[in-house]
Amino acid sequence: MSSQQSNPQVRKRRVFYIPGYDPIHPRRYRELYRKEGGAQAEISGYQIDISARTGEGPYGWQVTSQQDGSPVDADVQVLVWSDIVRDSMAQSIPATYLQLARTAWIYISTGTLWRLMQLRKGPVIAALYPVAMLLLQLFASLLIAWGLVSVLKPLVGWWSLVPAAGVIYALMQWFRKIDNRLFAYYLMHDYAHSAKLYGAYSQDLQSRLREFSDLITETLDTDTDEVLVVGHSSGAHLGVSVLADVLRRRGGVQDKPVLSFLTLGQVVPMVSFLPQAHTLRADLKYLSERADMTWIDVSAPGDGCAFALCDPVAVSGVAGPKKCGPLVLSAAFTQTLSPARWQQLRWRFFRLHFQYLCAFDQPGLYDYFRITAGPETLKQRFEGRAPSRSRIERSVSKYIAVEA
Incomplete structure (x- = not known):
């Protein structure tokens, strides 16, 4: 997955969260983090607190956490494109x-x-x-x-x-x-x-993604231990293009800060399978071959809104011999949620699509709040973990060209 050297414990982390197709103000994600983070901390026996974010930049919040005896400060920022979503919904x-x-x-x-x-x-x-x-x-x-x-x-x-x-x-x-x-x-x-554009990015969205990549690029030159980009739902394929742009422009990343990418409940094939999605397919191929960052893809068969356990690179037909990511893992809702909780949520499809950002009754290795506010990098947390045996890796897309 990554050739980066093992880092010491994370003390400072910058988290960039890219939401899916959502017209709502990003404060909903702050409240979700506050509520679910508190619940997970109580279940798992660690401490986590959030406060208002100070300084310039996108909307976000500060997180202080004490996990496994280690204090961690995390700066979480939401990379907002809800205005573009609202404009597209004004029909x-x-x-x-x-x-x-x-x-x-x-x-x-x-x-x-x-x-x-x-x-x-x-x-x-x-x-x-x-x-x-x-x-x-x-x-x-x-x-x-x-x-x-x-x-x-x-x-x-x-x-x-x-x-x-x-x-x-x-x-x-x-x-x-x-x-x-x-x-x-x-x-x-x-x-x-x-x-709308057969899988191509609109000019407005291209400009916004460029702004996101500028912000992340700047952060890679700051005094922090890990820069973690989280893409949820449609935000997953946007994150792919953002990070591909970052890495192309920088020519790679140094050992510190560590660059990590977490995709949750991805719907990449809905776009990458379209005939004009050349940019996304090229970005998928490029990012999958980068050994200087860690890419973990988490989904769950219980999430009916995601292409669960489908390797987004492989199914899009752009997996090459140098492919080293992503590591495809299952959040295993039927195992990590209590039977009562699973029965309560199993038919609430939209709510389950957000479960990755919520507390689990019986958390396994995947714990959103340990990943975003814990002392381990994404690579350290999932080091040596085998990919899900139920993953789909065959090439399925009819369109696999990466150049227009």
């Missing part, structure tokens, strides 16, 4: 249905959907869910309107179409209003954003 209802048709056409006509179905069923079902739900909402609205026309037409003739149109409008608006429970519009915008 009218008709525009969303046009997105649905276009996105479905892109994934089907390119053969990408069929290839994705050869991996894990969960994320494919999650991708089909907003299509089915939005069509169901439209059908239900039209059916109710048709019933109203059937009742009123003998009385007022074709004027019955006026209240019927009003019913359709009201119902469609209501469905959108309750999308915080249904997630149909949210997921549709998510997949449409990834597919």
Whole structure:
């Protein structure tokens, strides 16, 4: 995984968290860290506290922790792209249905959907869910309107179409209003954003990723023991491109600070399998061959929103003979969550997709708060660990070109 020398205990760490497709203010991640970190500390018997972050830079927080007799200070920053997400979600209802048709056409006509179905069923079902739900909402609205026309037409003739149109409008608006429970519009915008340019990054996103890489590059020249980049969900493939840019520009990293990369619940194939994802595939190949950083990929079969235990490099068809990462591991929800907790969460798919950032009742080697606030580097923590035997490493993508 890495040729870096074994480092002494970490005293200072810089953590950069790249969220997935999320329009919400990053304070939600601070509160999640505070709540779940406290719960994990109580379960595992260590101390962890957070406070407001001071100084310039992205939104974040300070962490002080005492683990295994060692004090650690961590500066956590959220690399925000929620404004780009919000702009992509600012669509009218008709525009969303046009997105649905276009996105479905892109994934089907390119053969990408069929290839994705050869991996894990969960994320494919999650991708089909907003299509089915939005069509169901439209059908239900039209059916109710048709019933109203059937009742009123003998009385007022074709004027019955006026209240019927009003019913359709009201119902469609209501469905959108309750999308915080249904997630149909949210997921549709998510997949449409990834597919809009057939896997290529938009200019806005390219500019933002460059800002992220500038910030991380600067941090590699500071007095810290480890720079840890965490990419969750869609943030995983963004992190791949950010770190590939950092390493290309620097020509590598020194022994200190150690550079580490943790991807959680990744959905890389949803983008890397698309025909114009040349940049992402090139970045995947490049990063997988870097021996001067550690890359750990964690997912769980219980997470129906992620391509669990799918090696993102191998399945994208860009694994070369020099590949040395990532190390693909399972968070094993059925083992690390108590039976009662698992029963409570197993059908809450969106919540399970965030479990990697939360406390575990019976934590194994994977513990988000030991990784981000503990005295070991990512490499030290997972040194000698064998990859999951259930991982998928065969090349599945139809499109494997890394140059346009």
